[in-house]
Amino acid sequence: MTDKKKKLLLIDGNSVAFRAFFAMYQQLDKFKNPEGLHTNAIFAFKNMLDVVLKQEEPSHILVAFDAGKVTFRTKMYGEYKGGRDKTPAELSEQLPYIKEMLQDMGIATYELPDYEADDIIGTMAKRGADDGFDVAVVTGDRDLTQLASEHVTVYVTKSGVTKLEAYTPEHMQEVNGVTPTEFIDMKALMGDASDNYPGVTKVGPKTASRLIQKYHTVENLYEHVDEMKKSKLKENLLNDKDKALLGKKLAAIKCDSPVSLTMEQVAYQGASVADLRRFYEKMNFRRFLSDMAENGDFAGKEAEGKQLDFVKLEKAAVASLPEAKEIGFYLEIFGENYHLAPFAGFALKIGQQIWVSRDVDLLKEKRLRGFLENKTIVKNVFDLKRTTYGLHRLGIEAQGIGYDMLLASYLVDNENNSNDLGEVVHQYGDYDVKSDLDVYGKGKAAAIPDDDAVFFNHLAGKVAAIDQLKASLLKQLKDHEQDDLFDAIEIPTARVLAKMELNGIKVEAKTLQALQKEYGDRLKELESKIYQEAGEEFNLNSPKQLGVILFEKLGLPVIKKTKTGYSTSVEVLNQLKDKSPVVSDILAYRQIAKIQSTYVNGLLDVIDPADGKIHTRYLQTLTATGRLSSVDPNLQNIPTRTEEGKQIRKAFVPSTPDGYIFSCDYSQVELRVLAHVSGDANMQEAFKTGYDIHAHTAMKIFHLSKIDEVTPLERRRAKAVNFGIVYGISDYGLSKNLGISRKQAKSFIESYFDQYPGIQAYMDQAVKEAREKGYAETIMHRRRYLPDIHAKNFNVRSFAERTAINSPIQGSAADIMKIAMINMQKKLDELGLKTKMVVQVHDELIFDVPKEELETIKQIVPEVMQKAVSLDVPLLADSGWGHNWYDAK
Known part of the structure; x- marks a missing residue:
């Protein structure tokens, strides 16, 4: 690198981190890694670095941090920075990780006891300029603009951290009317409320600028102060001379601090790809991972991972594969939509031996087909549904899949639910298996490696990981009392969903x-x-x-x-x-x-x-509550509130000309779950006696004596309160929903809790238990971890508390639907019916029914759904049918 390109970039770590945190403060809840660490400041700091690195192209970089609160300035003036609020805990917890990220990016960091980051930057800026460097300083604090010179440009963050305002001596003159050096004297006169040191009484920026433009320094001003006409300003200057002189000492950045760094130590060598990639994974920064792949930074690099022993399976060797009672199997389908994406290969593990191949047609060979279709041979896979559908495309009907690593990992921690096997493995500290992003890249550039050694090792690593993590994941499920949830609900649900996806709807x-x-x-x-x-x-x-x-x-x-x-x-x-x-x-x-x-x-x-x-795809591991989602296309989102939206459903028809579309949905299942988990006598009475729950609630909160006195408006308002309570609605939210005053909304909510005291008790208990355990739980032991339940920030903590209340309700409703789907498919199979379950929309199941089976379906579907679980209140399922989905509703 020639001297012409020597550029030193100096970053004020604390001030930029502070700005970064508050620039993305509104997204604090969204930016958390799987362990619950807030990551908004880390993310925004990285965005700033990307902008500055591209703009400045530095040869040398240093990020300076404050070593602590005690510095030579606090020793000089005890109240220095004394008025500042304590750093938010949500920011403090991120600072060590910002430093870790910088290290992984190949960027030096430094802090110096008794000095501030400003002094480190000032010292290094002077050294750099003296050594012939162009110097760029990035900060969120205008104090550092005093360093601007012919060779030093100071960039101050504005509107977040990615927009920077450049301060040169010329710009300083325009903005403040003084030179960078004179800015120190200007601050001495006006003081600094942020740093908590006083200036001269009633001297603000304009007066300070005017005085320094005339006298240039504080010392010169006081040498000529006697020449000034008598005025309040002169009086204040004389009275506060000591404050002004102290202010100058506090404001001046020390450019001769005992910084031990050499320029060689801050030379920018570039990122450690492997370390940075692991850091992004730990923080769940998928965009940055994607950017690395798009830029070719790591796609295909270091992709081999741990070298494994495997055998390339040839057609001639298939027949001689050993006997097995249990096998590991991984089918590589190259793309998100496994209904259509091309096959890339497969891996098979029997005992300690692994076989791999690019030729998926080998799976049709008698020996391999026999393994996959034999119910008595246990298959361990990563994604049961994806594997089942993929094998069906090859004409193979998979049986005996008893373990799904994706589902097991999802239940252990449903906030961290990647569909990439490599990323799942990394959650458990194993980096030997690379993610698909590592090996294949992303977007249009994504490709299966031509190199057999790289590709086969990747497949071998995946099938090995399925086997290696099985015992650990199953133990965690058992310890959490979730083994039954896994075996009796999630695994059978995956089988049912695979069948539904294959069925499709005409x-x-x-x-x-x-x-x-x-x-x-x-x-x-x-x-x-x-x-x-x-x-x-x-x-x-x-x-x-x-x-x-x-x-x-x-x-x-x-x-x-x-x-x-x-x-x-x-x-x-x-x-x-x-x-x-x-x-x-x-x-x-x-x-x-x-x-x-x-x-x-x-x-x-x-x-x-x-x-x-x-043929829609159902996502079983997307939501933290356990609810299913539909994609490609989303059939759960077809509008029903407008007639134009409802008309779409007319296009969904049975597969036989005289057949029927049959619909059955749970009535107010979440409220019934709430009545069950809360034990509230009044709400349970309403469901047990078959009252209209919304009319019953209206009667209670509007203090009516009979249910038939409830008006449609009162019922509508009671309905909003009923469902709002489940989601932790506030008086403000309810007032917006109903178009009423907050006072009136508050009155409705208070009346609601007066009439249903068990609901309030449940809510209090749910929050209490979440604080003690760190998670909320459904009636089937599905967990929702709540790392923010103890957060100091009120808004963050309140969100976690609301989640503690509503997750058990929403999650239990989701579990009930899954049980109903499992039992329904069993019933269809037992009776040998041609009817097919084709769509699930939250609380509704849709069936494609031949004409001759309609009467049977009318009887068995509501019966099976209503008997899915036993609650303290009855489950109710309403059904309808017609020659299209529109008529069935």
Whole structure:
């Protein structure tokens, strides 16, 4: 590296970390690693580094940190920085990890007892400039701008940490009217509230700047102070001379601190790829991992991992594979959507021997097919559902899969639920198995390595890890009383879901195409009407143009502004719809446009031409509550609140011309679970006697004597309270939902707890137990870990407390549905019925029923669902049927 490129980057670690923490404070809850460590400051700090490294391209870097609160300045003035609030615990816990990240990035860090980070930076900046370096300083504190010079540029963070304002001597003159050196004297006169030292009474920035522009230094000012005319300012200057002189000593950064570093020690050598990759995994920074792969930083590098003993399986050797009662098996499908993604290979483990191959057709050979289809041979896999579906595509009907590493890991810690085997293994401290991101890369650049040694070792590592972690994971499940949850609920659910995904549901393209035309015509009509009401044409999909029309041309009241102009969100438009007809039309346009693009067009794109069906994928390990999710496409999210949305369901039809779609859903299952876990007598009475629970609640909170006195409005409000309580709603949230005052909302909530005292007792007990145990638990022992239950920050702790209350309810409802699905599939199999379970939507099950089986299904489905578990209140399932999903509801 030539001298021309010598650049020293100095970063004020504490101040930038502080800015980083508060720049992403609103996302504090979202940024946590699997162990519950807050990571928002670490994440934002890394974003800042990316910007600065790209901008400055330094040859040398140092990040300086404060060594402690006691420095030569506190010895000089005991109150120095004494007024500052204590550093938030959520930030303090991140500082060691910021230093660890810097180390992994190859960036030197340094702290010096009795001195501040500012003094380290000042000293290194002077040395660098003297040695011919260009120096860049990054800080969140304007105090460091005094270091600006011909060779030193000081960047101060603003609007977070990635936007930087450059302070040069010229800019200092523009901003403060003084030179960087004179800025020290200016601060001496005005004092610093943040650092808690006084200046001269009633001397602010403007007066201080004016005085220093004239006298240049504090000392020179006092040499000429007697020449000033008598004034209050002169009087204050004379009275506070000692404060001003002390302030200068406190404000001045020491550029001759005893820093022991040499320039060679802060030379930037670049990151340790392996260490940084492990750090990102530990922090759950998937975006940074993705960036590394996209940039080619580690894709394919060090991908071999621990070298394992394995045999490449040849066709001739398949027949001579040894006998086995238990095998490890891993099928590599190269892509997220295993319904369609190509096969890449497989690995088989019998005893201590591992075989690998790229040729999945070998699995069709008699010996291997016999292993996979034999119920008595136990198969240990990573993902039962994915494996079952993949083998089915090869014409192999998997049997005997008894262990699923993904599900076991998910139950042990459902906050850390990666679908990448390598990442799962890393959670348990084993880095021998590389993640798929390591080996294959990401996006368009992703590819299976051509090198057999790399690829086969990766497959061998995966199948070995399944076997190696099995005992440990099963022990943890047993210790947590979750072995029954794993064996009797999650594993059988995975089998049922695989069958449902294979079944699919028939969808009539012609129905969707008719809706496509109808909604297209409606959109054109609405567009013309809106243009007429607005008096001009504009881009309806541009919030900026829409804002100009509504708030400038039509003069509607401005509800909310954004950084780019007027807010035209749905919330804002709903407040304005009575002010002008154009607003209602815009809301209607948006609603239909979304249904058209997301559902009508979206569903048409994913109908399988081979069977005319849609085969969604269910995600079993996505949510912390245990609820299932649907993707590719999401059939759980089809709108039901509007008629346009409901019409979509007309396209979902039975697979036989005269068959039926049968729907059965639980009635108020979460409230029934709440009645059970709380033991509240009044709520249990309502369910046991068959009352309408919302009308019953209305009768209680509105102090009515009879249930038939409840008005529709009172029932609607009681319903909002019932479901709001489950999710920990506040009086503010309820007031927004119902359009009432907070006082009235608070009254409703208080009345609710007066009438259902057991609910309040349950909530208090749930929080108490979560504090003692560190987790909340469903009636089936599904755990939700709550590391923030003891957080000092009120908002963070409150969220954890609400989660402690609602997770057992939501999670228990999810468990009940899974049990119902398992029992339902067993019943269909026992009776030898042709009816197929085809869709699950939260509390609802959808069946494809032949005409001749309808009467049987009408009887057995509600019966099986209602008997799924025994609660202190009855479960109730409502059913309907028709020649499409719309009619079944």
